[in-house]
Structures are given as C-alpha cells and as structure tokens.
Amino acid sequence: MKKSIIKLSIVTILVNTALYGAIDNSVDINMSELKSASIASDVDTQLEKIYNGVREFHIFKPMYTRWSGTDTYTTLVTGQNGFPVFSPRSDKDPKYTDYPIDYTTHTISRYRPVRPPESVKSYYTDNHIAFGDANTSTYNAPIVSAGIIGKGRVLVMGSHLYGSILVNPRNYSDNFRNNNHEIVDSIDMENFFHNVMAWLTEQNPNENLRYSKTGSSIPILSNKERTMFWAIGGWSYETDSAPFKLHDNFNITSGENPKLIPTWKEAKANGLLDPSIYPLVIMEDFRRVSSWTHYYKSTQRKTQLDEVDMLVDYVRAGGGLLIMDSPSFAEEEGVRKTASNEIMKKAGITTYFANNKADVKLLPNKTEVGGVHQFDMCLVDYIGHTDLQRRLGMDDYSNVPTTLEGLKSLLDSEGKISYLEEVLKRRERKIFKEGNSTTELTQTNCGTVEVELSDGTKSPVQTTLVKGDGIVQDGGNYDKYAKYPVDLNFVQAQGDVGGSMNTLLAHELNKKKLSEVDLNREYTNMSALLLNDAVFTGDKFKSLNDLLNEYKAGGRFVNANGEFYPGFSFSKKETLDFRRKPVTRIMVERAFYDKTLKYDPSEFPGQTVSTGGAESAKIYLKRNTSYQKWYAGNMQSTGLYAPAHQDVTITLPDGLDATKMQLQIGVGDNVGGIFRHEINLKRPPRYVKKYKFTSGNTLTVQHPYGGLIFLKSFDNSVAEDAEATISFTGVQKGIRFILGETTEAEWENMKSNPAPKAELESKHHIITVPRANMASLSFAEVTQIAKNYDQEAINAYDFYGYDRNCTLPYTEHTPPSCSNDKKLAHKNREVFDPHISVGAGHSGYPVMVMNWKPSKTTFPQDPTNSFLLWHEMGHNMVESWLTIPGSTEVANNVMAGHQQKRFNRTQKSIANVATVLAKEQPWADGGNAGRLMMFNQLPRWIDANYLTEFKAKNSKYYEDNGSVKAEYPFLDGDGLDVYKILHREARDRATENDKYDVCMKQSGKTKTDMLAICTSAILEVDTKSWLSAWKAGVVGIGAVDGVNIYDSEGGLSDDLDTGVTTSPSPSIEGFSGN
DSSP, X not given: OOOOOOOHHHHHHHHHSSTTTTOOTTSOOOGGGGSOSOSOTTHHHHHHHHTTTOOEEEEEOSSSSTTOOOSOBOEEEOSTXXXXXXXXXXXXXXXXXXXXXXXXXXXXXXXXXXXXXXXXXXXXXXXXXXXXOTTTOOBOOOSEEEEEETTEEEEEESOGGGHHHHHOTTSOSSTGGGTTOSOOSOSHHHHXXXXXXXXXXXXXXXXXXXXXXXXXXXXXEEOOOEEEOTTOSSSBTTTTXXXXXXXXXXXXXXXXXXXXXXXXXXXXXXXXXXXXXXXEEEEOOEEOOBSSXXXXXXXXXXXXXXXXHHHHHHHHTTOEEEEEOOOBBOGGGOOOOOXXXXXXXXXXXXEOOBSSGGGOOBSSSSOOOOSOOSSOEEEEEEEOHXXXXXXXXXXXXXXXXXXXXXXXXXXXXXXOGGGHHHHHHTEEEEEEEEOBTTBOOOGGGOOEEEEEOTTSOEEEEEEEEEOOOOOOBOTTSOBSEEEEEOOTTHHHHHSOHHHHXXXXXXXXXXXXXXXXXXXXXXXXXXXXXXXSOOOOOSGGGHHHHXXXXXXXXXXXXXXXXXXXXXXXXXXXXXXXXXXXXHHHHHHHHHTTTOTTSOBOTTTTTOOOOOOOEEEEEEEEOBOOOTTOOTTSOOEEEEEEEEOBTSOEEEEOOTTSOGGGEEEEXXXXXXXXXXXXXXXXXXXXXXXXXXXXXXXXSEEEEOXXXXXXXXXXXXXXXXXXXXXXXXXXXXXXEXXXXXXXXXXXXHHXXXXXXXXXXXXXXXXXXXXXEETHHHHTOOHHHHHHHHHHHHHHHHHHHHHTTOOSSOOSSOOTTSOSSOSSSSSTTOOEEEEEESOOSSSXXXXXXXXXXXXXXXXXXXXXXXXXXXXXXXXXXXXXXXXXXXXXXXXXXXXXXXXXXXHHHHTTOOOOOOTTHHHHHTSSSHHXXXXXXXXXXXXXXXXXXXXXXXXXXXXHTOTTTBOTTSOBOTTOTTOOSSXXXXXXXXXXXXXXXXXXXXGGGGGSOOTTOOHHHHHHHHHHHHHTSOOHHHHHHHTTTOEXXXXXXXXXXXXXXXXXXXTOOOSOOOOOSSOSTTOOOO
16 A cells, blocks of 8 residues: 655655755655645544535436436635535546446446545445545546635535425425425435534534534525426426425424525625524525526526625624535626625635536536436346356356355355456346336345356346335436445545646656556546636645746746647647646646646647737628528638737627627637547647627637637528628738639738638638648639539538529528528538547538648648548438438448549449348448448449339439439439438428328338338339348347347338338349449
C-alpha cells in the first residue's frame, strides 16, 4: 500500500520556492507527499455525519432512457471555506453485480465504494471482491457541496428535484401515479436529509433549534411554494408539482414546515431572518414553470439580487441555508447572475448555470443505474459453460450452487476461491418468472428451469427468489434515478487540486514520472474540476494558482505574447497525449472557458495575424421549417474570421429581431474525454462557441483559439429573400468563393486574405478547408470544383426522388437545398478538420472529414470521385424503406453506387452473390459488402430481365415509349429507378388510390415487410422470395458458447402478404450479373 502521509516540510518548501525547484528527480519521492495540507481536517467528520445511515445517493434522470444524462449540475468548491459533499464516481472499474438484473441484454453493474460511510460498511458484505481501489477510482465534479459563512452553514444540491424528497421521502420517484399510498423509494435519501438538516443547524446556540429526528421540532422558513416531481405526465407547473410542505417524517414544527414568506425583504422587515427564530432556511432562486424542459422559461426570480446580503447576514449569524436548484435558463431570459450563486461564492462554492443547451453541465453525464428490479422475480442463476468446465471441473449444472454463499463454499472447498470474482463476472442471470404490481412471489413460486448444456442435453437449475425494491421504472424497465453507493474517497481524490496538479506537472516535466494508474487517476480527477473558468481563492488553492500563473503572461510556459504552447504541431508532427503532457492537455481545454489563459493559435487554426479591422457581411434571414431537412441547415458563412484572444464586435442593423439571431465562432466536433482522442489530439478538443444577442443588437466576444464567424437566423416569418447586412469590428477577411457571385477579379483579390481557413460555396454545398488548399487555385479551377459539388448534390437528391426545382408551396418532395432563388440560407456543409469525433469522416451538419493539410496547395476532395463524401451524405439522407435492420452502413452506399454510375466510376460487382447466399444467415453474416450486393441485385436484375415491363407497369413515371416523363427528371430510365420511386412514394403524405399507396407506413409491419410490399407494388412481382432468400432484416446479436444468436424481429413477418402473387422470373436472388 502506498503511503498517504502529508509532510508539511515538503509542502512548505514547495510553497516558498520556485515551482519544482526543490524536486530532485534522482530521489525517490512519494508523489502523495507533494500534495498540500489543503483538505480541512474535519471534512471527513462532517461527511460521516451527513451520510450516517446512507448507503446510496440518488441522482435524478431527466428523460426516459437508461443511458440518459442526469438532472444534476456542478457545485464546484472554489474557496477556502467550502468542501464537496458528493462527487459521483466516473471510472469504469471496479464494479460489482450483486443485484441480478439482466433486462435481456444488459447486466447492470454498480460501483463498490472505496470508502463507504462507517455506518453502512456492513452493508457491503465480504464476498472476496475488493471494495474498489483508491488508485483507480475517479470522480466527477461535485453535485452537492457545502460551505461556511461566519457562524452559519450552507449546503447546495445541483437539482431542483431534490425538493420532492422532502415532500414525500419514501415515494418521490413516481409520486402522483401511486397517490402517496405505497412506499417505493428506499430510506437512504430520507436519512440524508435528516442528517443535512441536523448538520445545517447543529451550530445553533439554542439546543432546541438544532434539528434531530427525536428531539424538539424546529421551524423552517422558505420562499418555495411548490416542488416538481420527476417526469409526472403533463406539462404545466401547477399539474406537475405539489405544494412544498415537508413530510411528517421530518421533525418540523407543524404549520412552519416551512413557513412561507413572499420575499426575503419582508422576512427581514418582520424580524424572521434570525437564526434564533428560524434555524433553517430553504431558498428558491427561480420559480420553475415547466416540468418538461430543462430550462427555466419565462423565469420569475424568487430571490432578488438585492436580497443576497440579507441571506448572507442570516447565515453569518449562525443560520443554516439549504439551496436545491437546477441552474439552467433559456438564452432569451438573459440571466447572467443568480442570487444563489452570489451567496454560494461567499461560502466557497460556485454553481455553473447555463444559458443555452450547449453550455449545460449535467453531472454525471452518464448514469450508473443500481438497485434491484421493481417487481419480485425468480432468477435463473448459473455459470457459463466455459467456467463450469475449466474453473469448476464440472460437466453439468446438477451440483452448481445458485446462491453466492453456496458458490463461495464450493470454490473454497475446491481450493479455487481466487476464481470467485472472475466466475461471478461470467455468471449468467436471467429472469425466469416475474411478478407484477399485484403479485408478490415467494420461494415456492420459484421452481427449476431446464438449462441446455453444450452437448445438447438439459439439466435442471433451481431458480432463486429475488425480492423487488418496488421503485417504479420507466418504459425501458430502468430505474428513474441512478443510485450511486456513497463513496467518501472523493475527499482524498479531489480535495487537493494544487497538489494533484503539481504531481501531474512533475510528470510532464520528467521530474518524477507517475505510474499509468496514478496518472490516469490524477488527470481524470483534475479534469473534472478544472475544465471551467472558476476562480479559486484561499490558502488551500495557493499552489494551484501558482501553477496556473505559470501558463499566463509572465509565466514560465508562455511565449512573448503570453500564449502557451498547446502540445501539438503539424510542422513538427507532434500530437497532444495526456499521458505525456497532462497539464498542457488540461490548460488547452481550460482556455476554452478561462480568458486569462491564452492558447498559441499558430499551429491550429494557424493564425499568423493577431489583429483585425472593420468589415460587413450579408446574410439571409429566412429559416425554412416547412419540409426542411436538418442536414441542409441555415448556419451562414460570413467570410470573416475572429482572431484568437481579440475582442470582436458584431452589430445587427436596426429593425432586425436580435432575439432570433445566433452567432457562432468555429466549427468542429467536441472530441474530448474519449481515450483514443486523448492520446492523439491534433487541435483543442472543444472549438465551437455560440452566442445569443441578449442585450440589444450589439455583441462583443472573444474566441479562445480563433475561428470563422457564422450567423444563424431563427426567423421563419420573413420573406423568402429577406436579407440583412451585419457589421463587424476586430475581424479578418477570409477566402470565400461563392459560385455565381464571386467574379474573377474578386477571386484574385481575396486570395491574399489572411484568415487561416477558407470556404467554397456552391448552390448546394459549403466546404471549409485550410486557406492554402484554395489560395493557389485559378478562377476556372475553383469554379469547376463548385459545379462538381452541385452535381453531386443533384445526384443525391435524384436518388431519393426529390424534385429538381424548388417551387412554392414546398412539399415533402422539395429538395433540401435549391439551385434557384429559394431557401437561400439552406445548404449542406462539409468541414475538413485535423481531428474529428469518429472515423475518417462522419455524417451530420456539417459532415466532418479528418483531413487537415494546411500547406497543401490543392483542394482536398474531388466530389466526382469521393466515396467518403457520398457515404456520409448517404447517412444524412437515407430514407424508407432501405433502412431495414442491419443496413446502417449499407443503405447509404446504395446512393453512393448511384453517384458512381452518374460519374462513370467503377461500380461494385455482385458476381459473388451466390457465395453469400449460401450462408445460413446471408444478411446477418454477409457483412456490409454482402448486404450491399442484395440491394444492388434488384436494380441489376431489372436492367437485365425486366426493364421494359418495369417501365410499362409504372406509367405514372414513364411514357409509353419508355422514356422518362418530363415532370420526373430525377429518373434515369434504368433499374435504380426502383429505389427512386420507392423513396418518393414512401415519403408521400397523400393517398392517391393507386398501387403506390401501400408504400406509405403501415402499422404492424417491419421495415423489411415494407421494403417487400413497396418493391412488389412498384414491380408488380412478389419480391418476398428475394428478401426471404437473403433473410433480410435478421441481425446477429452475439454468441453464447461459440454459437451465434440472431434476432429476427426486424425480418420478414411469417404471414406477410405483399399483395402481389406473380413470381419474378428468373428469380431475383439467383441473379449474379452474368
């Protein structure tokens, strides 16, 4: 075990000498000794009081899915007098699975706390699985924190939903649905609040005003009228909330549980803000008006900013203050300061409230669901074949215990107890019989179930009764809140920020290398606390502030401009790896928030000129929402660039509704927090900044790294061609070629514009590339490239059966972007970038491509021969009914094949189709190449065997002579037209009493059914046999003991009737292109 003793002599040396001047890397120094004595000596004592009898801390989820985020916000400790109360674990290991939950596809694991509260240690019985490891456990930033002001205390919880626990402590997860009649929630959070109220009032000189469960009741003062409950069905504040009245389980004076006051001014005037009268105050900052949204819209301040000092004086005099808030606001509310945060700052805490969705800091961002199933169940609990035979030396299950104690005994008797953890991880647990809301199971309900052995024989296995916890679950059978075992080790892990950063810097400077385990732990914990712009104060943060100052003007690690080197370089071919430069990695992302840190932008984006001037840009104001596709958005380029660290001012013209405008600087993925990115960063992990105009028509901002400037209008009420000219100061001009607008003279002039990024804009596409990729192109070259992008877009739109022209009124067949004077703001986007979130490219708005060659003098992509572009555009555009299960990376490539044909490129062969069809599961096991053969097989069969009949049977689209009708120019008169017609008819919203109506979505049909029905209707031959031969829609879901398991739910229904009886001749599935 590593030493954790803190030597004050070393701390003193570090504080009073130049940074790392006292560290000799030839001496074996214990890294834990570099940490300062910054953790309050009694924090552990206080936390033991707060968590007495609390096994698990409950964290609310805002939505209905298991893997949703949470409704909790950061409450960061930033001052001398604050300390964290709860930080959820963030590591992936070690966990344990002592609760038997499978839900057919997932086993739910929970953290074993490294240091549970003393009062509940016995809850975690010894089963030879360690509690966890202090060396590997990492934590999110705190979501509950506390602090001291004078004689009083403040405790802050980062969600308004905790108020529901005070109102109904044993039935808050689904309160109204159960009419308060049943106890469904555990006692843990009730105990937590008993302890919190005791802790907040224990300093009161009047013993009768100190909260306890059994002593004298105490009165409470509050301005909170109602509280929300989690996800009650409904939308309004009145129907989804209940009066805020503390439950009788809490020992609060009747009639003052709490005493409701309209304003703190009135309470102060009436002498009520006095700890000798009301020892505890529960403060609400804003009235919430909707249960559904995350944001406070039409906000009503309940605590005014000029009431802050009144509440601070109350706490300073010895009062206890409890704050429970979800500090997120609609941008248009313009909330820049909250009363609760101003109070918290004085207690050494900061809450990060958000003004738009992109800035929301919900923690943890993934939930770790614990607990047991809602209902009683009989569980099949056995060991997999591999461990049965190899670890236990048994050939059947007849003597395998189904209980943990029995398994331990067996392993112990065999001398194999060391295998317990490994065997438990492989234990298979399935629900055999499940109770319900009215059925309570007993052990007698649980018999045996036959388990098939590897040789095909069967063995009986006793099922085990597991009692449900009664906690209501949502539609996916997952608990409505996450339950984290309380792990107080976060105090040691995160309590000394400066000391931990010093150890990381020592590692980075090769003064003293950390082990991989220690490095991962320290880096993860510090990232959780420092990726923000928090100002840390007090002696316990002195070493941290000393280190931060080394990355600011005058520090050791900055250039003459006060900028620090980001750790990556294209010229030096260096990438930023947190394992080598953990502090630099943290500083690069902290600079995104903290303006006092200045990042050197010379490598990326490549800025060479630091100043800018006055410019203007025209934008279109119409945002189309009718029949508009998300991937052709209206984020508009300005051709202007915001230099790093410089003030940029944007002024909208008079008469323009500023509330409907959004400014964005930079475009790119957020790539932080994922290991494969963290070891190979080529640019800052977060790059995009978005701003709303909340104070009139002028906005002044700074970007931490520098980036292109974009504007987006949210106004859908203006004329189609409405435009505005926007004024800018402090900006640089970039290269921006616009097809049909930029003249040859303008092109030659703009090639000297200094901005490091350039854009090419055609009628349908906007492409963002490094400056040099365009600066050397001739006018003829750049014009042809733009035209090629337009042809690529037209090809794509044609494949999905869109009209060629945009005409009013728009319909479902209006193309996403237009060649004429319609939808002027809407275009597809593609961005070339040194680092993207996944793959060599990915779909989205914009499409992202990992290709960044800032010195290359040729354009990085040829749209007439770019399978990557076609593939990602296909992902964006893919529609019914090619989207059958298993087609994610295939259906889009059918469109790519259409591009190959249009551009006269080599098309994929289907010569090996028989080999794939010979597989037992050709669709599931044929891979993406095999599945693409299936889709290609049909149009090529049409071309070879059925083209004349195909056209004749689709007179809606073809003339009698087989030529395409003029109103459908997207058709080419070949077999691929079947998919174009399919897409168009599936998208159609109006029945026309023709054969194509069946292509519209039908209830009770799988997507594979619909593919068969629609293609059969179009061809007037039954394609069911073709899809059946491929077993289309059947997908593999894993393997058990080497045997593949398949899911056929998305395949063809057994009783499917396509409505067509004529069989294709020759068969489609037998066609191989010969």
